Amino acid sequence: MKQLYYNGTILTMDEKNPTAAAIAVEQDRIVGVYSELPTDWQGEKIDLRGNTLLPGFIDGHSHFVGFANSLSQCDLSEADNFDDIIRMMQEFIQKRHIPKGKWVIGTNYDQNFLKEKRHPDRYVLDAISTEHPIMLVHVSSHMGVISSAGLQKQGITDSIQDPQGGRFGRFPETRVLNGYMEENAFIDFQKSISSFDLEELKKNIVEAQNIYAQYGITTIQDGMMPDSLYGLLKMLSGEKLLKMDVVGYIDLQNCRTIYQAHPEDHTYHDHFRLGGYKIFLDGSPQGKTAWMKEPYAGSDQCGYPVHSDTALHALIEQALEDHAQLLAHCNGDAAAAQYVTQFEKVVAENGITETYRPVMIHAQLVQKQELQRMKALSMIPSFFVAHTYYWGDIHLANFGTERGGRISPVQDAIESGLYYTFHQDTPVLPPDVMKTISCAVNRVTRNGVRLDQTQAISVMDALKAVTLYAAYQYGEEAEKGSLRTGKKANLVILNQNPLTVPKQDLENIQVLGTIVDGKCIYQRA
Numbered sequence: 001m002k003q004l005y006y007n008g009t010i011l012t013m014d015e016k017n018p019t020a021a022a023i024a025v026e027q028d029r030i031v032g033v034y035s036e037l038p039t040d041w042q043g044e045k046i047d048l049r050g051n052t053l054l055p056g057f058i059d060g061h062s063h064f065v066g067f068a069n070s071l072s073q074c075d076l077s078e079a080d081n082f083d084d085i086i087r088m089m090q091e092f093i094q095k096r097h098i099p100k101g102k103w104v105i106g107t108n109y110d111q112n113f114l115k116e117k118r119h120p121d122r123y124v125l126d127a128i129s130t131e132h133p134i135m136l137v138h139v140s141s142h143m144g145v146i147s148s149a150g151l152q153k154q155g156i157t158d159s160i161q162d163p164q165g166g167r168f169g170r171f172p173e174t175r176v177l178n179g180y181m182e183e184n185a186f187i188d189f190q191k192s193i194s195s196f197d198l199e200e201l202k203k204n205i206v207e208a209q210n211i212y213a214q215y216g217i218t219t220i221q222d223g224m225m226p227d228s229l230y231g232l233l234k235m236l237s238g239e240k241l242l243k244m245d246v247v248g249y250i251d252l253q254n255c256r257t258i259y260q261a262h263p264e265d266h267t268y269h270d271h272f273r274l275g276g277y278k279i280f281l282d283g284s285p286q287g288k289t290a291w292m293k294e295p296y297a298g299s300d301q302c303g304y305p306v307h308s309d310t311a312l313h314a315l316i317e318q319a320l321e322d323h324a325q326l327l328a329h330c331n332g333d334a335a336a337a338q339y340v341t342q343f344e345k346v347v348a349e350n351g352i353t354e355t356y357r358p359v360m361i362h363a364q365l366v367q368k369q370e371l372q373r374m375k376a377l378s379m380i381p382s383f384f385v386a387h388t389y390y391w392g393d394i395h396l397a398n399f400g401t402e403r404g405g406r407i408s409p410v411q412d413a414i415e416s417g418l419y420y421t422f423h424q425d426t427p428v429l430p431p432d433v434m435k436t437i438s439c440a441v442n443r444v445t446r447n448g449v450r451l452d453q454t455q456a457i458s459v460m461d462a463l464k465a466v467t468l469y470a471a472y473q474y475g476e477e478a479e480k481g482s483l484r485t486g487k488k489a490n491l492v493i494l495n496q497n498p499l500t501v502p503k504q505d506l507e508n509i510q511v512l513g514t515i516v517d518g519k520c521i522y523q524r525a
Contacts, residue, residue: 005491067427244521248273
């Protein structure tokens with residue numbers, strides 16, 4: 001049955017025809033875009049009642065299954081101190097009736113906002129329970145803390161050595177582990193305890209999609225998939241549990257054969273496909289593990305890389321050999337420079353002409369000279385621009401006014417002629433697209449400090465990052481990102497026009513409805 005959306009502001013994000021009086025949808029496609037309301041319409045009419053219709057928002061980068069899994073973990077984002085962490089975790093154990101010996105996981109603590117201004121140690125976690133192994137995951141997901149019972153359960157002793165690109169915390173002047181782990185040390189530990197209740201996770205997958213839909217998102221990313229997550233999403237799609245498109249990126253370093261062995265999954269089947277590969281090049285700027293060219297303020301430390309130049313060169317070659325898009329996590333300016341430099345070398349040495357739109361994930365502190373070099377590589381920065389609000393004050397403390405004020409340099413990307421996208425790195429932050437747009441436009445921290453306003457962008461340029469350019473990042477610009485006849489009927493309805501509200505009110509715009517393939521999957525009550 002045909003549907004006609006009318007009587008509202010319709011922003012098509014099509015540069016040739018930026019607005020429309022009405023659009024027509026039939027099944028999963030847009031079948032008409034009208035400059036005037038058709039007088040002979042035969043079909044259902046959907047009155048927008050003065051609200052605003054846009055293409056559905058596209059998630060530039062997140063961890064979909066990780067977010068679903070986090071719905072069964074204890075959210076510590078509201079903890080103000082160690083006592084709060086202990087109380088909240090104990091209440092979580094009691095409420096969930098978690099049996100002795102089973103792992104209990106808390107997420108989203110941030111030492112920057114705790115009264116103690118440091119990470120908790122194993123003994124703080126031991127106060128939660130000595131009968132449950134405990135793990136706390138930092139809000140960045142790049143570090144965490146393990147209780148004494150957890151270390152013992154996994155056979156981790158004081159004799160363990162730091163891995164390449166990672167570190168185990170120890171009590172001062174000793175070799176005694178304090179339970180803290182960062183980067184590869186923490187990532188490897190998480191892998192060693194990974195397990196899930198399948199039926200519970202299925203319920204969480206449904207709920208996670210509902211949450212993404214509440215923010216107007218119609219395409220989701222799972223940005224780092226080992227073989228277990230690939231098998232899980234393949235199964236979920238086969239069971240028709242995915243109601244919006246999910247694009248998965250395989251862990252290149254450890255799971256390359258999955259992408260190679262399953263070319264049939266390089267295109268969508270039941271809302272799931274493989275998009276390419278993902279690698280990590282450094283850590284977290286708020287955790288001071290991002291790799292910087294110059295030291296952090298008041299320190300002689302610059303963070304550190306995950307890979308040597310030689311190792312990264314080989315990984316880039318592997319991705320290009322497989323004709324695959326490569327996503328690289330880069331926060332620090334040194335990591336960004338390493339990615340661009342090694343990509344340039346691989347391209348030059350092998351006479352490569354197609355790079356498959358590689359992506360620099362986060363790009364927090366990338367310098368303009370690297371952004372300008374990225375154009376020749378068709379490389380796309382995907383900015384975690386909400387850092388400007390959530391951790392802007394921390395970045396000012398860690399990097400000083402000039403470097404800290406320039407985080408997420410979106411205007412530099414525009415001036416460099418690049419496509420660019422935005423993301424929330426969910427579950428690090430909720431997938432709140434309008435909050436992200438507000439952050440890109442306003443660049444104001446939690447404490448009300450205005451960061452470098454030369455990097456503030458227009459609302460239209462911010463909308464492009466989550467629609468038109470995001471579709472381009474996925475190679476789906478023929479199907480998504482704008483309202484044009486023949487494209488997928490993926491839509492979002494907002495209660496206000498982002499182009500006309502005061503910019504300080506952008507984050508308060510509400511999503512009224514989300515439509516995927518012509519079907520409404522979310523409607524605000």
